[in-house]
Amino acid sequence: MSCESTPAPKCPDGIPAWVLTFADLMSLLLAFFVLLFSFSEMDVQKYKQVAGSMAEAFGVQREIKIKEPPKGINIIAQEFSAGTPDPKTTANEVRQHTTDDFMNFLKVPKPSAAFVDAISKEKDRLQLALADEIEKGMVEIKIEDRTIVVSILERGSFPSGSEKLIGPFRKVLDKMAVTIGSNPGEINVAGHTDSRPIRTARFRSNWDLSASRAVTVVHALMQEGSIPETRFRAEGYGDTRPVDTNATEDGRARNRRVEVNLVYDESLVSRVGPPEPVKSLPEEQLYFDAAEKKQQARADRKPKAPKPLPPLKRSWADEYSLESMRMKKDLPDTGIISR
Numbered sequence: 001m002s003c004e005s006t007p008a009p010k011c012p013d014g015i016p017a018w019v020l021t022f023a024d025l026m027s028l029l030l031a032f033f034v035l036l037f038s039f040s041e042m043d044v045q046k047y048k049q050v051a052g053s054m055a056e057a058f059g060v061q062r063e064i065k066i067k068e069p070p071k072g073i074n075i076i077a078q079e080f081s082a083g084t085p086d087p088k089t090t091a092n093e094v095r096q097h098t099t100d101d102f103m104n105f106l107k108v109p110k111p112s113a114a115f116v117d118a119i120s121k122e123k124d125r126l127q128l129a130l131a132d133e134i135e136k137g138m139v140e141i142k143i144e145d146r147t148i149v150v151s152i153l154e155r156g157s158f159p160s161g162s163e164k165l166i167g168p169f170r171k172v173l174d175k176m177a178v179t180i181g182s183n184p185g186e187i188n189v190a191g192h193t194d195s196r197p198i199r200t201a202r203f204r205s206n207w208d209l210s211a212s213r214a215v216t217v218v219h220a221l222m223q224e225g226s227i228p229e230t231r232f233r234a235e236g237y238g239d240t241r242p243v244d245t246n247a248t249e250d251g252r253a254r255n256r257r258v259e260v261n262l263v264y265d266e267s268l269v270s271r272v273g274p275p276e277p278v279k280s281l282p283e284e285q286l287y288f289d290a291a292e293k294k295q296q297a298r299a300d301r302k303p304k305a306p307k308p309l310p311p312l313k314r315s316w317a318d319e320y321s322l323e324s325m326r327m328k329k330d331l332p333d334t335g336i337i338s339r
């Protein structure tokens with residue numbers, strides 16, 4: 001047997017022909033993706049909005065320190081500077097300025113002095129019209145900012161656990177409707193109850209009772225005062241907004257109420273009228289007026305009557321001399337003693 005092995009076939013010289021084609025394809029693909037990446041753009045504004053909304057949603061607020069001036073929005077433009085930021089303006093100052101602007105936007109302007117005077121006059125009109133009910137403790141009136149709040153207590157207005165008005169109380173709503181109907185503005189009627197739960201066939205909870213009472217007052221005001229329904233809004237709060245404690249009977253009685261909120265704006269001044277200006281007089285006129293008042297006071301002052309002198313006590317010597325003179329001259333007894 002021969003130990004000689006079979007010789008291996010010789011490999012051809014050089015690389016296969018397909019390798020060159022594959023290398024060209026890879027080079028072209030690499031160049032294509034490099035061009036795509038270099039011309040790509042990123043929407044920085046949209047990215048900041050999305051990042052800010054996520055930070056607010058999760059309650060996270062990050063402070064990003066500025067280390068270098070901002071660059072462009074694409075790869076090529078990043079080689080050029082957009083400008084040098086002002087070193088005096090820091091991130092905290094910008095955030096504080098933005099917060100102050102937002103808080104100023106939320107602030108409600110204070111009412112003018114003329115409006116305060118006009119709404120006070122309107123409150124006086126209501127108090128005059130409902131004087132008897134206020135004295136009996138059935139109605140309370142107060143001013144809260146731009147609103148006159150008329151609180152109708154349950155006492156004398158609604159039966160316990162019912163939304164039906166007591167007959168005589170309709171006259172009270174009639175007077176109120178006539179007074180508030182002349183001035184346009186929103187009329188928000190809100191019903192309130194105490195903390196004692198209620199569950200009947202008609203009312204499932206205090207929410208139903210408070211809302212039903214508010215709607216009843218709305219219908220009564222519309223019928224009595226011919227006020228358009230577009231001015232009204234009925235609300236029911238149940239026992240969620242008490243004005244007094246629910247631990248006592250008096251406190252629970254104050255919590256069972258229907259509030260008629262009369263919301264006014266600056267146009268109330270033109271209907272009620274501006275406040276009367278304080279008249280100022282010159283100093284000379286004030287001086288003469290004061291002098292005239294003093295002179296009149298002196299003229300009106302009555303002179304005091306002189307006090308009578310006390311009677312003199314006669315001694316025995318006076319009696320003797322007076323009797324002697326009377327006997328000699330027959331003088332009448334005048335009661336005057338000469339000394």
